[in-house]
Amino acid sequence: MGEHILVIDAGTTSTRAIAFTADGRAGPTAQRPLTQHYPRPGWVEHDANEIWQASLSCAREVIAALGGPDRIAAIGITNQRETVVAWDKASGEPVARAIVWQDRRTAEMCAAMKEAGREAEVQAATGLLLDPYFSATKIRWLRDHDAGVRDVPANRLAFGTVESWLTFKLTGGAHLSDASNASRTLLLRLDGAQLDADLCQWFGIDRQTLPQVVDTHGALAVTSAEVLGRPIALCALIGDQQAATIGQGCLTPGEAKATYGTGAFMLANMGQTLPRSDHRLLGTVLYQHGGQRTYALEGSAFVAGSLIQWLRDSLRIIGNAAETEALARSVEGSGEVVVVPALAGLGAPHWRADARGLIGGLSFASGRAEIARAALEAMAHQTHDLATAFAADGARWTRLRIDGGMSANDWMAQDIADILALTVERPAFVETTALGAAMLAAVGAGVHPSLNAAAAAMRGSVAEFTPAMADDVRAERLARWHRAVAQA
Numbered sequence: 001m002g003e004h005i006l007v008i009d010a011g012t013t014s015t016r017a018i019a020f021t022a023d024g025r026a027g028p029t030a031q032r033p034l035t036q037h038y039p040r041p042g043w044v045e046h047d048a049n050e051i052w053q054a055s056l057s058c059a060r061e062v063i064a065a066l067g068g069p070d071r072i073a074a075i076g077i078t079n080q081r082e083t084v085v086a087w088d089k090a091s092g093e094p095v096a097r098a099i100v101w102q103d104r105r106t107a108e109m110c111a112a113m114k115e116a117g118r119e120a121e122v123q124a125a126t127g128l129l130l131d132p133y134f135s136a137t138k139i140r141w142l143r144d145h146d147a148g149v150r151d152v153p154a155n156r157l158a159f160g161t162v163e164s165w166l167t168f169k170l171t172g173g174a175h176l177s178d179a180s181n182a183s184r185t186l187l188l189r190l191d192g193a194q195l196d197a198d199l200c201q202w203f204g205i206d207r208q209t210l211p212q213v214v215d216t217h218g219a220l221a222v223t224s225a226e227v228l229g230r231p232i233a234l235c236a237l238i239g240d241q242q243a244a245t246i247g248q249g250c251l252t253p254g255e256a257k258a259t260y261g262t263g264a265f266m267l268a269n270m271g272q273t274l275p276r277s278d279h280r281l282l283g284t285v286l287y288q289h290g291g292q293r294t295y296a297l298e299g300s301a302f303v304a305g306s307l308i309q310w311l312r313d314s315l316r317i318i319g320n321a322a323e324t325e326a327l328a329r330s331v332e333g334s335g336e337v338v339v340v341p342a343l344a345g346l347g348a349p350h351w352r353a354d355a356r357g358l359i360g361g362l363s364f365a366s367g368r369a370e371i372a373r374a375a376l377e378a379m380a381h382q383t384h385d386l387a388t389a390f391a392a393d394g395a396r397w398t399r400l401r402i403d404g405g406m407s408a409n410d411w412m413a414q415d416i417a418d419i420l421a422l423t424v425e426r427p428a429f430v431e432t433t434a435l436g437a438a439m440l441a442a443v444g445a446g447v448h449p450s451l452n453a454a455a456a457a458m459r460g461s462v463a464e465f466t467p468a469m470a471d472d473v474r475a476e477r478l479a480r481w482h483r484a485v486a487q488a
């Protein structure tokens with residue numbers, strides 16, 4: 001029996017494989033970049049075979065580095081969510097390019113459905129909004145417009161998200177999707193065990209072309225012997241943001257994580273309570289075990305690290321992202337300067353696609369240090385607005401665990417703690433997505449008895465940032481921010 005968990009992380013820009021030990025140490029790693037195809041403005045596609053081949057070669061490379069497949073106890077897959085693959089079950093080959101989550105080609109379809117007045121009903125059922133981001137309209141588009149898809153008889157046609165595609169290839173034919181990925185399709189009721197017949201009908205999708213919904217962890221399937229050298233148990237399937245939430249140890253209701261990468265993604269554990277949002281946050285399945293679900297509430301800010309890239313590449317007031325920290329520390333405050341990073345509209349809880357960014361409060365005393373500091377302060381402000389929306393929807397954050405490239409900024413981490421008046425925690429091991437999938441697979445394989453036990457054994461040390469800001473300073477910062485948001 002092997003002692004390692006092999007995680008395949010099929011992301012948007014690259015595919016990786018990482019081996020973990022039962023105590024959470026990361027071993028050999030392999031990575032392949034993934035080609036992005038942009039056939040038209042607003043369209044984003046991947047080659048599903050490239051995802052499969054990259055996953056397979058990364059997995060084989062890591063297995064070889066460990067000394068063979070006998071060293072692997074179980075496999076966990078985590079993946080970019082919402083992206084749709086279409087394939088022929090008989091040939092095992094993709095029949096169209098995968099439509100990626102970022103793809104906006106179904107915007108008109110979504111607008112028409114919204115106009116028909118169905119969004120409230122869909123949101124209540126699925127936790128999601130009628131947006132091209134989610135899978136259902138992408139599936140419908142492929143069925144209507146792709147000749148390769150239309151040529152395949154319905155009893156041979158398969159649709160699935162990326163974990164579903166990889167599972168099919170690894171097992172040589174199982175057509176499964178886990179509940180966390182299925183909860184991003186618009187076809188799963190938050191309280192429904194399987195994809196919903198009425199929702200499928202409403203989106204015009206043939207139920208027989210869709211996967212069976214299974215737990216996120218457990219004895220889910222077994223790989224075919226020839227793929228990795230011997231049959232290996234597939235013990236976890238989980239969407240990337242849910243995996244990061246588990247990797248951050250957010251296992252109790254109210255525990256929340258924020259990933260600050262290009263954009264910022266926040267998820268809070270809701271326990272067994274069905275998430276319902278009055279603030280356009282998303283309700284989603286965090287994980288499912290033995291048919292029982294734990295839910296999360298999710299919100300995102302479109303612009304986070306991309307604001308820092310903009311300071312570097314367009315304004316050219318910094319040479320690299322890390323320089324913002326020294327600049328922020330070099331001044332007592334941002335003066336009156338406030339940045340609203342609505343460069344691509346405002347996401348949750350505002351949802352104003354037409355909003356535009358602004359830099360306000362400039363005076364002759366404002367220099368690049370004030371602007372850089374105000375840009376970092378904007379991260380705490382956006383996070384505060386989301387925390388307020390989460391609390392209003394029943395998920396009051398008890399502390400915030402951060403990760404992503406931007407979380408390396410200590411000044412920003414402290415500022416977020418100060419503005420939220422909450423302890424902010426940052427793990428030393430920042431690959432929380434892969435770690436989360438490894439934790440689930442370890443529980444799924446019986447290596448650890450529970451997620452709490454897996455977290456205790458596998459999560460490493462953390463740095464803590466405790467709030468130290470005076471209440472009046474915080475109130476003044478937030479008042480200035482809210483005035484600026486109203487202008488944007």
Ligand code: ADP
Binds near residue numbers: 308309323325404406
């Ligand atoms: P993604 O996964 O979305 O590609 P990453 O998690 O790799 O993004 O984070 C990269 C982003 O973080 C970049 O936009 C970069 O500008 C920002 N970033 C990286 N280091 C710092 C830092 N020390 N301070 C502020 N921003 C940073």
